[in-house]
Amino acid sequence: MSKLVIVGTVAFDDIETPFGRSDKILGGAATFIGLAASQFKVSGSVVSVVGGDFPKSYLQLLEDKGMDISAIEVIPDGKTFFWSGRYHNDMNSRDTLSTELNVLADFKPVVAKNYLDSEVLMLGNLHPNIQISVIEQMNSRPNLIILDTMNYWMDNTLDELMQVIKMVDVITINDEEARQLTGEYSLVVAAHKIMTMGPKFVVIKKGEHGALLFHKEEVFFAPALPLEEVFDPTGAGDTFAGGFAGYLAKTGDYSYENMKNAIIYGSALASFCVERFGTERLIDLSKPEMHQRLQQFKNLTQFDIELA
Amino acid sequence: MSKLVIVGTVAFDDIETPFGRSDKILGGAATFIGLAASQFKVSGSVVSVVGGDFPKSYLQLLEDKGMDISAIEVIPDGKTFFWSGRYHNDMNSRDTLSTELNVLADFKPVVAKNYLDSEVLMLGNLHPNIQISVIEQMNSRPNLIILDTMNYWMDNTLDELMQVIKMVDVITINDEEARQLTGEYSLVVAAHKIMTMGPKFVVIKKGEHGALLFHKEEVFFAPALPLEEVFDPTGAGDTFAGGFAGYLAKTGDYSYENMKNAIIYGSALASFCVERFGTERLIDLSKPEMHQRLQQFKNLTQFDIELA
Numbered sequence: 325m326s327k328l329v330i331v332g333t334v335a336f337d338d339i340e341t342p343f344g345r346s347d348k349i350l351g352g353a354a355t356f357i358g359l360a361a362s363q364f365k366v367s368g369s370v371v372s373v374v375g376g377d378f379p380k381s382y383l384q385l386l387e388d389k390g391m392d393i394s395a396i397e398v399i400p401d402g403k404t405f406f407w408s409g410r411y412h413n414d415m416n417s418r419d420t421l422s423t424e425l426n427v428l429a430d431f432k433p434v435v436a437k438n439y440l441d442s443e444v445l446m447l448g449n450l451h452p453n454i455q456i457s458v459i460e461q462m463n464s465r466p467n468l469i470i471l472d473t474m475n476y477w478m479d480n481t482l483d484e485l486m487q488v489i490k491m492v493d494v495i496t497i498n499d500e501e502a503r504q505l506t507g508e509y510s511l512v513v514a515a516h517k518i519m520t521m522g523p524k525f526v527v528i529k530k531g532e533h534g535a536l537l538f539h540k541e542e543v544f545f546a547p548a549l550p551l552e553e554v555f556d557p558t559g560a561g562d563t564f565a566g567g568f569a570g571y572l573a574k575t576g577d578y579s580y581e582n583m584k585n586a587i588i589y590g591s592a593l594a595s596f597c598v599e600r601f602g603t604e605r606l607i608d609l610s611k612p613e614m615h616q617r618l619q620q621f622k623n624l625t626q627f628d629i630e631l632a
Numbered sequence: 633m634s635k636l637v638i639v640g641t642v643a644f645d646d647i648e649t650p651f652g653r654s655d656k657i658l659g660g661a662a663t664f665i666g667l668a669a670s671q672f673k674v675s676g677s678v679v680s681v682v683g684g685d686f687p688k689s690y691l692q693l694l695e696d697k698g699m700d701i702s703a704i705e706v707i708p709d710g711k712t713f714f715w716s717g718r719y720h721n722d723m724n725s726r727d728t729l730s731t732e733l734n735v736l737a738d739f740k741p742v743v744a745k746n747y748l749d750s751e752v753l754m755l756g757n758l759h760p761n762i763q764i765s766v767i768e769q770m771n772s773r774p775n776l777i778i779l780d781t782m783n784y785w786m787d788n789t790l791d792e793l794m795q796v797i798k799m800v801d802v803i804t805i806n807d808e809e810a811r812q813l814t815g816e817y818s819l820v821v822a823a824h825k826i827m828t829m830g831p832k833f834v835v836i837k838k839g840e841h842g843a844l845l846f847h848k849e850e851v852f853f854a855p856a857l858p859l860e861e862v863f864d865p866t867g868a869g870d871t872f873a874g875g876f877a878g879y880l881a882k883t884g885d886y887s888y889e890n891m892k893n894a895i896i897y898g899s900a901l902a903s904f905c906v907e908r909f910g911t912e913r914l915i916d917l918s919k920p921e922m923h924q925r926l927q928q929f930k931n932l933t934q935f936d937i938e939l940a
Contacts, residue, residue, distance in 0.1 A: 413817075414817060509721075509722060510859070510860050510861060510862075511858060512858045512859060512860045513860050513861075530841075533838075533841045533842075534841075534855070536858060542931065543858050543931075543932060544931070544932060544933075544935075545855045545858070545932050545933060547842070547853045547855065550819060550820045550844060550851050550853070551818070551820060552818055552820045552821050553818060553821075554818075581936075584935045584936075585935055585936065585937050588935050588937060589937075615939060618937060618939055619939055622937070622939070623850065623851075623852070624851060624852060624853050625852075625853060625933050625934075625935075626933075626934060626935075627852075627892045627893055627896050627933075628889075628892075628893065629893050629896060629897075629926060629930070631923060631926055631927055631930070
């Protein structure tokens with residue numbers, strides 16, 4: 325069992341889907357990552373910032389799930405990061421209605437002292453310089469650094485992004501972002517190009533079309549579970565990353581073979597996430613449910629062709 | 633080993649992709665289906681029609697691959713069905729430049745006598761009434777009838793299409809067509825709706841995003857192999873269907889479990905098809921290559937999570 329540091333936003337979301345509206349609820353990348361990783365009972369610490377308006381009950385919730393919250397700074401006279409968005413009917417695209425950075429604008433993450441020797445570091449989507457500052461705080465380089473990022477940083481801070489990409493072992497990125505970062509349409513070619521930028525492992529998230537894991541000349545694919553209904557996709561990518569990081573931290577095995585299992589776990593957790601608004605489904609998730617969902621993934625993908 | 637009847641077009645294609653132009657080459661649904669099925673050394677008969685302009689060498693090619701061509705009618709003073717199209721840069725969409733039905737306009741398929749007792753019938757994309765006429769010719773109902781169709785028949789001959797759908801065991805259809813046929817966006821809901829129309833098995837083809845097999849409450853997924861380059865997608869769907877039908881005919885096992893293997897074989901064959909223009913890659917495909925490709929599909933999808 326390895327210690328895990330998670331850096332990212334802890335926030336309020338207000339989500340509208342064809343099924344209804346959530347009003348202001350718990351959100352943020354680090355929240356989803358932490359809740360997903362907590363399924364593995366890892367020793368995890370969330371590094372983030374919130375305002376005085378952030379309910380203590382939300383922090384308590386993360387703590388109850390086993391997350392160390394001592395590195396979530398509370399700024400009493402500040403307001404918590406807020407995002408609101410509206411999904412289109414196909415649930416594959418959305419409009420951002422509002423983004424209020426608030427306390428996130430001046431976020432200077434400080435890793436909790438007893439987590440400075442963590443083996444696994446999960447960098448949620450943030451300004452690349454903030455991500456770098458966290459890597460540099462660690463006592464020694466973690467055995468596994470996972471980076472999540474998005475097109476916004478490619479558009480606005482590409483140099484800094486390239487610098488942090490060089491420093492990590494795994495990058496998780498969606499298909500369009502992989503294409504933007506490399507100028508390549510083929511995801512195979514794009515992934516190989518990204519591996520020359522630093523990461524030894526590239527995870528390309530394709531939403532409802534699953535996720536690909538690349539390493540050297542190898543490739544592994546985890547489908548998304550085909551669902552009757554996607555209720556709210558918010559946080560699915562972060563949940564996927566949190567399941568991936570949490571499983572690797574729990575097992576302490578960072579091999580390509582074990583990463584296959586990690587992206588299956590990530591996909592399984594993401595398939596729960598989209599069943600309800602925000603973090604709702606992750607919070608009440610039971611072990612037998614998780615077990616059953618993994619069995620569904622086996623049934624979905626495992627076949628029995630003998631190659632004589 | 634079961635006998636297999638394949639009904640569909642044998643044609644000329646002229647294909648333009650960002651990589652070049654094929655000029656007039658061998659094409660047609662039944663051609664791709666037959667070449668894919670021939671990998672399994674099944675006793676297969678292609679039922680189709682061509683004009684006097686169709687090279688004997690093309691017919692010879694099918695025969696050399698082990699296909700019975702006695703039910704390919706040659707109309708000496710007719711012209712062979714011709715299609716030409718141009719793919720867009722992303723290779724996921726194309727424009728049809730020309731469709732000349734020619735001898736296909738009056739196609740009245742006649743199944744070869746010694747194939748009237750075939751166990752497996754693969755109905756390639758054609759007018760539903762033509763598909764029905766083939767089912768009705770058979771001595772007794774085949775053990776497995778597989779139907780391929782497309783949106784054109786939904787737009788123009790929906791009643792007839794619904795009639796043939798009612799008569800088959802398996803339907804292969806792409807994602808957009810499944811949505812059109814059912815008015816459901818979720819492919820899970822759409823597949824279940826289609827199962828109420830007749831077929832016990834629904835295969836939804838998602839192109840570069842793989843294929844789903846539905847049966848009762850079960851679902852299985854075969855990814856498309858991630859490729860550095862898709863050279864020409866023409867015929868990939870038919871190749872997939874031919875691999876599916878061929879494997880099932882070879883094994884004579886029409887269970888859901890065995891259909892999982894069949895769609896993996898179909899996907900593997902389709903991954904070859906797109907590597908060159910038209911049928912080129914299928915024609916020179918060797919057994920060791922096929923073997924290696926199946927191993928790639930195993931590596932791509934098989935994982936090892938113990939569910940205690």
